[in-house]
Amino acid sequence: xxxxxxxxxxxxxxxxxxxxxxxxxxxxxxxxxxxxxxxxxxxxxxxxxxxxxxxxxxxxxxxxxxxxxxxxxxxxxxxxxxxxxxxxxxxxxxxxxxxxxxxxxxxxxxxxxxxxxxxxxxxxxxxxxxxxxxxxxxxxxxxxxxxxxxxxxxxxxxxxxxxxxxxxxxxxxxxxxxxxxxxxxxxxxxxxxxxxxxxxxxxxxxxxxxxxxxxxxxxxxxxxxxxxxxxxxxxxxxxxxxxxxxxxxxxxxxxxxxxxxxxxxxxxxxxxxxxxxxxxxxxxxxxxxxxxxxxxxxxxxxxxxxxxxxxx
Amino acid sequence: xxxxxxxxxxxxxxxxxxxxxxxxxxxxxxxxxxxxxxxxxxxxxxxxxxxxxxxxxxxxxxxxxxxxxxxxxxxxxxxxxxxxxxxxxxxxxxxxxxxxxxxxxxxxxxxxxxxxxxxxxxxxxxxxxxxxxxxxxxxxxxxxxxxxxxxxxxxxxxxxxxxxxxxxxxxxxxxxxxxxxxxxxxxxxxxxxxxxxxxxxxxxxxxxxxxxxxxxxxxxxxxxxxxxxxxxxxxxxxxxxxxxxxxxxxxxxxxxxxxxxxxxxxxxxxxxxxxxxxxxxxxxxxxxxxxxxxxxxxxxxxxxxxxxxxxx
Numbered sequence: 001x002x003x004x005x006x007x008x009x010x011x012x013x014x015x016x017x018x019x020x021x022x023x024x025x026x027x028x029x030x031x032x033x034x035x036x037x038x039x040x041x042x043x044x045x046x047x048x049x050x051x052x053x054x055x056x057x058x059x060x061x062x063x064x065x066x067x068x069x070x071x072x073x074x075x076x077x078x079x080x081x082x083x084x085x086x087x088x089x090x091x092x093x094x095x096x097x098x099x100x101x102x103x104x105x106x107x108x109x110x111x112x113x114x115x116x117x118x119x120x121x122x123x124x125x126x127x128x129x130x131x132x133x134x135x136x137x138x139x140x141x142x143x144x145x146x147x148x149x150x151x152x153x154x155x156x157x158x159x160x161x162x163x164x165x166x167x168x169x170x171x172x173x174x175x176x177x178x179x180x181x182x183x184x185x186x187x188x189x190x191x192x193x194x195x196x197x198x199x200x201x202x203x204x205x206x207x208x209x210x211x212x213x214x215x216x217x218x219x220x221x222x223x224x225x226x227x228x229x230x231x232x233x234x235x236x237x238x239x240x241x242x243x244x245x246x247x248x249x250x251x252x253x254x255x256x257x258x259x260x261x262x263x264x265x266x267x268x269x270x271x272x273x274x275x276x277x278x279x280x281x282x283x284x285x286x287x288x289x290x291x292x293x294x295x296x297x298x299x300x301x302x303x304x305x306x307x308x309x310x311x312x
Numbered sequence: 313x314x315x316x317x318x319x320x321x322x323x324x325x326x327x328x329x330x331x332x333x334x335x336x337x338x339x340x341x342x343x344x345x346x347x348x349x350x351x352x353x354x355x356x357x358x359x360x361x362x363x364x365x366x367x368x369x370x371x372x373x374x375x376x377x378x379x380x381x382x383x384x385x386x387x388x389x390x391x392x393x394x395x396x397x398x399x400x401x402x403x404x405x406x407x408x409x410x411x412x413x414x415x416x417x418x419x420x421x422x423x424x425x426x427x428x429x430x431x432x433x434x435x436x437x438x439x440x441x442x443x444x445x446x447x448x449x450x451x452x453x454x455x456x457x458x459x460x461x462x463x464x465x466x467x468x469x470x471x472x473x474x475x476x477x478x479x480x481x482x483x484x485x486x487x488x489x490x491x492x493x494x495x496x497x498x499x500x501x502x503x504x505x506x507x508x509x510x511x512x513x514x515x516x517x518x519x520x521x522x523x524x525x526x527x528x529x530x531x532x533x534x535x536x537x538x539x540x541x542x543x544x545x546x547x548x549x550x551x552x553x554x555x556x557x558x559x560x561x562x563x564x565x566x567x568x569x570x571x572x573x574x575x576x577x578x579x580x581x582x583x584x585x586x587x588x589x590x591x592x593x594x595x596x597x598x599x600x601x602x603x604x605x606x607x608x609x610x611x612x613x614x615x616x617x618x619x620x621x622x623x624x
Contacts, residue, residue, distance in 0.1 A: 052377060179618075289602060297593075306489070
């Protein structure tokens with residue numbers, strides 16, 4: 001059994017920031033990551049709203065944060081998924097694919113995963129035309145016709161990415177407007193992105209790969225067959241909070257971890273930060289801010305300096 | 313009368329971030345700054361805990377944020393102090409030294425100013441040995457003896473800065489321990505910083521410039537005269553919230569602006585972010601996170617897109 005002061009689960013922007021602050025405050029700090037560091041940040045080819053960088057590739061920003069956290073002494077164990085959590089006691093136990101750890105405090109920064117449409121053909125053609133990450137898979141559709149499904153900033157950004165690669169980009173949204181930054185919307189208008197408003201996907205069809213998508217107009221009821229080579233599903237996220245919830249951490253009805261203004265969950269010594277929490281604004285800069293608060297309070301919880309006030 | 317969608321008061325890290333997000337969302341955004349952009353950030357010679365930069369000079373980080381905000385269309389009016397605010401109506405009126413502005417929403421990011429000791433000699437020798445900014449004034453004390461008064465991260469950082477310049481640094485604190493990151497404490501131990509614990513300043517003495525400081529040990533009552541050339545006072549901050557308070561914005565008993573989890577004050581359309589707010593963690597990264605939330609909610613408040621929920 002390895003013993004640490006602070007264990008952070010997830011090495012995205014929030015987890016790495018918590019690592020920087022945990023290590024700088026003198027806590028023996030471990031970050032566990034089931035894949036490689038990065039989280040949602042590495043799905044962005046250009047980040048232009050993290051203050052300090054006019055424009056930076058998501059992977060480059062994460063590389064900087066990894067260097068930053070490790071420089072100050074945080075350890076990052078990648079490709080090591082958590083398989084069980086025991087959080088209720090004073091010592092928290094984290095069982096991973098490799099071993100079992102004990103920590104005085106835990107910060108959960110596990111982010112979210114992409115929500116699925118749940119239509120026929122989606123699972124069948126996943127990886128054969130159906131994708132949840134334009135940056136990861138966009139290059140396979142050079143010169144082809146692709147459809148983006150969704151209406152938020154990530155759908156709009158996916159359409160931007162694909163407009164650089166595909167010959168034709170169609171954006172399908174169940175409403176008649178997007179929920180995205182104006183600067184991105186203006187860019188989509190200038191590129192030749194075709195909008196299919198009030199439209200929902202019914203089925204994804206093909207043989208070996210995707211050939212077409214059946215869509216329905218939710219105002220008129222009209223059903224159409226749209227020929228495409230790829231479908232990028234960007235209809236929102238689902239929090240990665242299953243393990244935390246099973247260990248007794250309170251979540252809302254969508255599964256987001258409930259935290260107070262110091263990022264504390266209902267269990268003493270257990271914190272959450274970033275996209276996995278109930279905070280409605282999901283940005284790299286807000287994840288960073290939340291992680292700083294979580295790590296700072298965790299330091300107080302573990303070391304109990306004179307000024308630590310605990311639960312307000 | 314100039315009309316803007318969003319006016320931000322204060323061009324520190326919080327104000328500049330709100331400018332980036334305001335402008336990117338398509339709001340006509342103005343940042344008013346009474347001095348030059350920077351706020352507390354430019355008093356740091358090295359920032360090593362803003363994720364993404366291993367180490368960056370405060371002024372350099374601010375320069376990047378200024379470039380960032382202006383690139384996306386925010387306007388920064390510097391050397392233009394606010395002299396009166398009228399926030400209660402639907403249109404907010406901001407009177408400055410130069411003109412009068414109207415805005416649909418206002419974000420207050422005015423930060424704090426340094427608290428004074430309130431002892432004899434402090435005002436008299438201000439600028440003649442008494443300073444509140446080691447980075448600004450440290451170079452005047454090359455090879456000399458200086459005293460830092462205070463026990464937080466800023467006192468500790470000031471001692472670090474001065475240890476590079478002065479021949480002798482004494483740190484005076486009324487408690488028997490500091491409240492600073494371990495990595496900074498370790499650095500102070502390795503340099504020859506002398507600690508005077510349980511000690512308070514009674515008087516600052518000199519002729520034309522500071523010559524000595526009278527201190528008392530608050531455990532033993534012992535009074536000593538300590539010869540120094542400079543005194544750096546770092547005993548905390550006072551929020552710059554006077555104008556906001558007079559305009560009806562609720563503050564706590566120390567003057568910090570009370571905000572909810574969306575950075576809203578008690579007045580609809582009026583937000584606050586950064587050091588001026590009640591949030592106990594005062595970091596660049598937390599100011600950035602708060603400012604993103606404030607600007608995002610202000611966009612919703614002004615434009616009322618379908619997904620804006622308003623007061624929860």
